[in-house]
Structures are given as structure tokens and as C-alpha cells.
Amino acid sequence: MRSDATRNREAILRATEELLATHGAEHISLDRVAAAAGVGKGTLFRRFGSRTGLFQELLAERAAALALAIESPGSPLGPGAPPRERLLAFLDELAELAQRNLALFAAHERACADDKYRDPTYLRWHAHVTALIAEAGRARSAMSGGEGGLDAEFAAHALLGSFDADLARHVMADGGVARLKSSVRGLAEALFG
């Protein structure tokens, strides 16, 4: 990629963040973004393909640290930790991420409304949560005749649904991140019996 292209790409991402921070998730048209970035609209589309692509890439950027933490051993998030604690720690981090990026979450949701299940970041999260639920479920039903009636994939979707921007905003409006974290935790713990 040419150096000016890289610069512009960065400018667009930063301008998008700026607009999300100042105007919330709405009325962020791509014309505005391009103008704020000091760039033509064509440039924006060449870099990101579509509105969807723009928000997906921005979310991926913001979620990069978490993606890394998930894979590096040593933290309660990483491999090696017991699945239950690992899941709870992951959900806590996700809550933090949601809080810090509420507007982005909302914009991303809207932009990905179609095929939301094809967003790479969501897919990673979903695969992770599914695996942890399944693992914890196996462990539990091995030591006792626990119910095998839980659809891990499905439960993962439901759990991740907790971070729907509107829901998260609603919950945090009355209790902040702490409330979000504890509500999600309550839900997750219920899934373990």
C-alpha cells in the first residue's frame, strides 16, 4: 500500500472515531466522515468497501487487545485458565469494551444488521464463548449427570446478545458498567447451574 493510502486510511478511522465521540452513532454519513477526514468519498470506499466494512475494521481495531489477551496464557482470560473463570473474565472485558465504545457498538450493529453473523470480530467472540460453554458443560456433566440440554452455540449467541448497544446502554444508564457486568455474570452463572 502506498504511503498516502496508509495515511488516508488512518485519517478516516480517526475521523470516524471523532464523529462517533461527538455525535453518537447517528447521523454519521459517509460524506461527513470523508469530509472530516479531509478525503474524497471515493477514497473511503476504496479503503473500506462499504459502510459495513468501515465499522467492522474500526471494531476489529478496538477489539485487538482483547483478541490478543484471549490467546496468551497467563491471564485469567487466556488458555490454561479454568473455562468457567475464563468465560467470566472474558465477559467482564467485553463489558468494559462495550462501555468504552458504546457509540461504535451501536453504529456497527446498524451497519452489520444484515448478516451480523458474518462479522469476523463477532465470529471470533462467538467461537470463543461457544467453546468455553461446551467445555464447562462437558466437565460438569462428567462429574454428575448434569443436563446436556444446553445448546452451546445458541447460548453463546444469547450471552453475546447482552452486549447489544441498546441493551447495554439501557442497563448502564441505571448502574453503570458494574450493573452490566453483574447482570451478565448472573446470566452466565445461571448457565452453569
Add this chain to the structure above:
Amino acid sequence: MRSDATRNREAILRATEELLATHGAEHISLDRVAAAAGVGKGTLFRRFGSRTGLFQELLAERAAALALAIESPGSPLGPGAPPRERLLAFLDELAELAQRNLALFAAHERACADDKYRDPTYLRWHAHVTALIAEAGRARSAMSGGEGGLDAEFAAHALLGSFDADLARHVMADGGVARLKSSVRGLAEALFG
């Protein structure tokens, strides 16, 4: 309301259904709906206020029978039934409704993307589910020291999230309504411990 107004209202609702059935949830512009109903666009907007209003009213119509069942004693859905069974029966019915109205659910979701928590139908469902979860929770923690850590309002949102059109379609694509029902049931039962 004048008689021609009533007729047109009906024509618009039926045309919307027709288009949803034949074209899925997408590319249903209000121009198309008006044309299919043999009515001017102004008429459509006078009756329903906005795209959102149109789909809200259509959903309300489709959900009317369920709303009635919830309130009439005698069925497992109605008052008097034990909360746990009442909730499971309600979720089963919702699954049926979702299956029969997938396209409408999808269109409704899209149209109500903003303030989805202000849709009257959703609010009724949410209040109902919240009450049942809370009731069941009280019963359980009264007879044993069950965890009080479950946020009923939040859990209700999560549970209702199961009927997100995309999720429901995804699940039903691989197992039909039966799979949707059993996955939701698994989730709900997990919430009861």
C-alpha cells in the same frame, strides 16, 4: 375514522404481508407497499406515521392472539399456571410466532432498530417474561437459599433476544422450529437452576 380510511388501512396491511411473503424482509420500500395496496404514499404515512409504525402495527396484529392467551386463565399460558410452565409455554408460542412470521420479525427489527425497547409489543412480552422470571426466582429462593444474583429484567431481554430474526433463522435452518424451541427451552431451564 371514515370508511374509505378503514378500507385503505386494511389494504395497506394486507399488501405489506403479501410483499413480506413474496420478497422477504428486504427491498420493501414504502413506495412499493403503497403501490401494491393501490394507495398513495401520503395515505400510508397518514395511517401509520412512519415505516416503524407500519411494522409495529402489523406485528401487534399478528401477536394479538398470543396477548389474549396470556391473559385468559385456563391454558398453561394464562394466569394461574405455575410460572415455570407458564414461561416455557409462552416461549414455545413465541417460537411458533417467529416461525410463521420470520420476514415480519426481520422487517420489524430493522424498522425499530432505534428505540427497539419502546415497541409496545416487545414491552408487553418483556414485562411478562420479567414477571415470570422474578416470580419463579422468588419461589425458588424461598424454599432454598438459591442465588438472588439473577437480574430478571436483564434475563428477560436476553431470553427474548433468542427470537432475533437472524438468530432464529439461523437456528431453524438447521433443525426447524423444534430446534429453536428446544434451544430456547434449554436456556430458560438453565435460568431456573
Add this chain to the structure above:
DNA sequence: CACAGATGCGGACTAACGGTCCGCTTCGAT
């Protein structure tokens, strides 16, 4: 039945958006 005014109608119009296109500019390898 005739009338009048309230109610409703239709569809041209607007503004805003996502996305495309193409002639021109800039970059950077040689």
C-alpha cells in the same frame, strides 16, 4: 335529497444517503 365542511387522498417533491465512476494526480521503483 342537497349541501357543506371535515376528513382523507394521491403523487410530485425534497433531502439525504450509500455507492459508482473516471479523468487527473501522486508515488516510488528503476
Add this chain to the structure above:
DNA sequence: ATCGAAGCGGACCGTTAGTCCGCATCTGTG
């Protein structure tokens, strides 16, 4: 310094939700 490839910008297009207002249609009243 040169030249082809890569990138740029913004005018342009098609589509959409929503508005507006002159005209038609209903319906309660005498």
C-alpha cells in the same frame, strides 16, 4: 528524470423515508 501503477476526489446516480397541498370523497344535518 521517467513512467506505469496506484491512488485520489467529488460530481454523479438511484433509491429511500418522509412532506405538502390542491382536489376528491365521505357523512351528519336540515
